[in-house]
Amino acid sequence: MPAADANYFTRPSDQPPGFVPFAARPLPPLRPVPLPHPTALPALPYPQRPSPFPDYELTTHLTPCAQPRAHRSATQRSIRPPYPPPQQEQLKSPSTREDKADRAREADALRERMWAQRVEMLGEPSWQEREEPVLWAMVNRFLRKERMGMGGGGGVTLFFVHANGYPKETWEPVIGILLDMYDKVDEIFVWETYNHGDAALVNRENLGDTFDWADNARDVLQFLLFYRPGLGAGAPVCLPPHERDEQRRVIGVGHSHGGEILVRAALHAPELFDALLLVEPVIIMETLAVPTRRASQRRRDELLLRTTLARRARWPSMEHARDFFARAPFFQSWHPAVLHAYVTYALCPLPSSSPGPGPEGKAVMLKQSPFDEASFYVEPRAPAETWFLLPLLDERVELRWVLGNDLAGFQGGEAYARHMVWRRPGNSSNTVIGEAGHFIPQQAPESLAREIADLLIRRDALPPAAQWRARL
Known part of the structure; x- marks a missing residue:
């Protein structure tokens, strides 16, 4: 004991x-x-x-x-967005005000579809x-x-x-x-x-x-x-x-x-x-x-879902990504060794079908899509x-x-x-x-x-x- x-x-x-x-x-x-x-x-x-x-x-x-x-939807797709995004989406700057607003609007629409699908799932037997x-x-x-x-x-x-x-x-x-x-x-x-x-x-x-x-x-x-x-x-x-x-x-x-x-x-x-x-x-x-679920918990979970769906998931190069995470407020409190491991192993090059390498190296993206991360919430x-x-x-x-x-x-x-x-x-x-x-x-x-x-x-x-x- x-x-x-x-x-x-x-x-x-x-x-x-x-x-x-x-x-x-x-x-x-x-x-x-x-x-x-x-x-x-x-x-x-x-x-x-x-x-x-x-x-x-x-x-x-x-x-x-x-x-x-x-549930069958664990391996079937009806609302899942493509990842990585189509090439025309990849060519857009991910950090402009317009792009951030677009991501937020798309995230809100997707969030509603995810909840609707989950309600349907709850009504069916599991396994x-x-x-x-x-x-x-x-x-x-x-x-x-x-x-x-x-x-x-x-x-x-x-x-x-x-x-x-x-x-x-x-x-x-x-x-x-x-x-x-x-x-x-x-x-x-x-x-x-x-x-x-x-x-x-x-x-x-x-x-x-x-x-x-x-x-x-x-x-x-x-x-x-x-x-x-x-x-x-x-x-x-x-x-x-x-x-x-x-x-x-x-x-x-x-x-x-x-x-x-x-x-x-x-x-x-x-x-x-x-x-x-x-x-x-x-x-x-x-x-x-x-x-009877508390309103504060509902607000927290909705915020997690919304911000995760709208999060940035691609960068022009690994160096850009490292700089982004080093400057992001959320990561400021992280131990340097853990942040290094995260950036090293959470990212991968965009597939070869995407735009070619930029002047500072090949573009990178998160291995786990924001949609998959959000699905936990x-x-x-x-x-x-x-x-x-x-x-x-x-x-x-x-x-x-x-x-x-x-x-x-x-x-x-x-x-x-x-x-x-x-x-x-x-x-x-x-x-x-x-x-x-x-x-x-x-x-x-x-x-x-x-x-x-x-x-x-x-x-x-x-x-x-x-x-x-x-x-x-």
């Missing part, structure tokens, strides 16, 4: 906020997805790269997402069997070199899940600092959702209109159950299914959307996890369809389902809640945050990192790495039976 003095909030809110109970959807059974013929397997969009951590080998892998998807293309998630695997080929080890396996809008590589500054603090990590998996980063490039022909957060939880479970390569073993780029192997000590670290995903996965299969460190997780208590059910189910999470899975200093932002205020972190009170602790808001991994990677290291060090001091109880 975590020490009592580890808690920022020592008890729940005296007046817990009310919410409307509803029927949370049970996740459907998982099954391995057979791989296509070898000639039809996707390839990585970029070559394998050297590991930034000398003691670890880095390999990047593709793992098939769970089927069926929650109906159908023919659909395979989507692929991506994982970066860091395997400790001294364990390779030995078939086992006494260290931990860490599993990182990013927030909406951030490629998997933005975790690497946190990981690098952590590895300097704690030396008993055998293996690290860094997850990338199918419509983010390089994974979005792999899936670009099959990305549909909608995104259901519960599908991402199922994708994580699919990987951990059927596709995770054995410790010390090499693995192909496209991971094949296999029988469930020995369970390894898994500790999940999830930020924002990623925190919610890990909780939902652990609710379904708690035996896969020893502990979860949840960084500003988006676990809300109200669906967008509930009439039109998801009313899954975060609220996780809130509703949270008390049922097996207490053998330790929870460590790590919140930022802006509880009114994504946590709904102090009363909501206090209620959330004690909703499953057993084997749970919480803290607040004072020098960062919602974006703790981006703003305070050192403090977050220390939180992770402290969790691992404290768990090392537990008796073996307590360390491994999540497997029993």
Whole structure:
């Protein structure tokens, strides 16, 4: 059990906020997805790269997402705008007042279509069997070199899940600092959702209109159950299914959307996890369809949706992009190493069919389209389902809640945050990192790495039976 003095909030809110109970959807059974013929397997969009951590080998892998998807529109298109934009749109200056106004008008119109489609989706059953293309998630695997080929080890396996809008590589500054603090990590998996980063490039022909957060939880479970390569073993780029192997000590670290995903996965299969460190997780208590939903939360979500749809997504060159992000107010509080990782791995050259290189290099665009990023904000059910189910999470899975200093932002205020972190009170602790808001991994990677290291060090001091109880 975590020490009592580890808690920022020592008890729940005296007046817990009310919410409307509803029927949370049970996740459907998982099954391995057979791989296509070898000639039809996707390839990585970029070559394998050297590991930034000398003691670890880095390999990047593709793992098939769970089927069926929650709704047919996950892989079908009716309102999705083309991305990258048509050539005539690319030729326009993205920073003029007229262009910004045009993007805002187009975003408002698209926002209305997205909400209308979501209402239609809510009225249909989820996870109906159908023919659909395979989507692929991506994982970066860091395997400790001294364990390779030995078939086992006494260290931990860490599993990182990013927030909406951030490629998997933005975790690497946190990981690098952590590895300097704690030396008993055998293996690290860094997850990338199918419509983010390089994974979005792999899936670009099959990305549909909608995104259901519960599908991402199922994708994580699919990987951990059927596709995770054995410790010390090499693995192909496209991971094949296999029988469930020995369970390894898994500790999940999830930020924002990623925190919610890990909780939902652990609710379904708690035996896969020893502990979860949840960084500003988006676990809300109200669906967008509930009439009593607070007006302040509606305004916040509408603002997120509108600004994301209208955001700039292309630049004349990588140098222009770096200068843009360095000057943008939102990124001023970021740690320089995280900002460098974001610009390096969130952008890619415009396709060859677009206008040729300018005087300062080839034009670049975001790998994840603004539409895909915005689709996360039109998801009313899954975060609220996780809130509703949270008390049922097996207490053998330790929870460590790590919140930022802006509880009114994504946590709904102090009363909501206090209620959330004690909703499953057993084997749970919480803290607040004072020098960062919602974006703790981006703003305070050192403090977050220390939180992770402290969790691992404290768990090392537990008796073996307590360390491994999540497997029993």
